[in-house]
Amino acid sequence: MNRAGASEVPGLFDVAGKRVVVTGGTRGIGYMIAKGFAEAGARVAISSRKPEACEAAVGELSAFGDVVAHPADLATEEGVADLAAFVAGTFDGVDVLVNNAGATWGAPLEEFPAAGFDKIVNVNVKSVFLLTQKLLPQLRAAASIDDPARVINVGSIDGLGVSGTDNFSYGASKAAVHMLTRKLAATLAREYITVNAVAPGPFPTKMTAFLLDDPELKSEVEGTVPLGRVGSPEDIAGTAIFLSSRAGAYLTATVIPVDGGTSGTR
Template sequence: MNGGDLFSLQGRTALITGGSRGIGRMIAEGFLAHGARVYITARKAQACNLAAQELASAGRCVSLPHDVSTVAGCRAVADAYGRHESTLDILVNNAGAAWGEDFDAFPEGGWDKVVDLNLKTPFFLTKALAQPMRAAAQARVGKIINIASTDGIGLNPQENYSYVASKAGLIHLTRRMAMRLAQDNIAVAAIAPGAFPSEMNRNARDHGEALSEHIPARRIGTPDDIAGAAIFLASRAGDYVMGATLVVDGGVTHARPYR
């Protein structure tokens, strides 16, 4: 057993949606540090291009700015990727949205926007990229990593109905996709992050110290925490992990005492 090879991503290609900021960017940084060629997508072209330019100091990182919230957008990303590479080793379905509003006022638009991006997009983007992923999987196990959330497992006081439904659905979709794609030598797994500072999780970003009091680990997550989990699943070390959701939350979901 070679410890260095076990977690290496040398020579592998990765596509990360929502890779210009937050958890997606943290994962991109980790993949680059372990030798992968990384492609990132984001809806805002300027932000995506700037992020790729900054990340390129650590390795090859290419910006593919597209809106993946529609099936047409997923196909456009797949076409854009295909102009650079013929195979794809790792797909990280990270792009997501949230919406919080009182039950009686919760709008259809807040439901559709979140469910489409968080649940529909991972499925149809994976379909759009199936050919290059199957081609890569001829040589080694391909990897699909869906970024779910601890809100898909447990509840918090926020009235984020479409978000919790989409993330719970993504966790179960991960299991179903894993069953099907294992026959193509592609392992599908998910990560359920807890409190990581980002634009989507402003509570962790702006009130991390106060939030840490409710986390068994006594701190919020760091880039190394989420990148380490993604590297494990993406590398040879994670080849036998299929259909599972790895909870990365400092113990909130499984190690917090009942009150």
């Protein structure tokens, strides 16, 4: 209740007008999050390594709200700087930064190449740090004690527990993302910038298509999830919107599993 006695609950999850950046926003979980923000009235900028993917995603997402895109290879420092410059020229402040861009690599232990570590760590960890660093002026411009700027890093349940796949660098990188989240949160809290992570379980994405496109394998995956299904776009977008709204303003340094209970049973 506010001082006048009227309920503030209807506005708790309002993100209308917020300036949101979603990396890797042209497909998968990034696309789901970007679409959710656009539908909720936010202004959204997305990125992808491929220009054609950016163009296609903007064509689709613009039907739901205000969305722009910029191609950038976040595996390189030049790509991070290029995206940061685009964002600075598009928004005078950044209310929400969603560091979602990521990659995976699988190979048997004896055959796992050094390149499989370099690429995954660069994209999944280093780019999260560098882009957050580059966008600090825009995050600071948007931050206030009552409505902090938000950084949301996309980790994974593979960074919380051991899976049965040979994705050695992926799991290690996502565990690093979770710790980086806590370190950034501790550093930026005094500036009214919150930093949290979401750790998705199985969702229908390109990374999981080899499993979820096969009905038998999909059934096996669903059987490992206590809630009995894979995640939906609403599940992950809703969590990101919660963290970005007044309802999530007092959370920082958290890692939220969005996995139907999977991580709790590993």
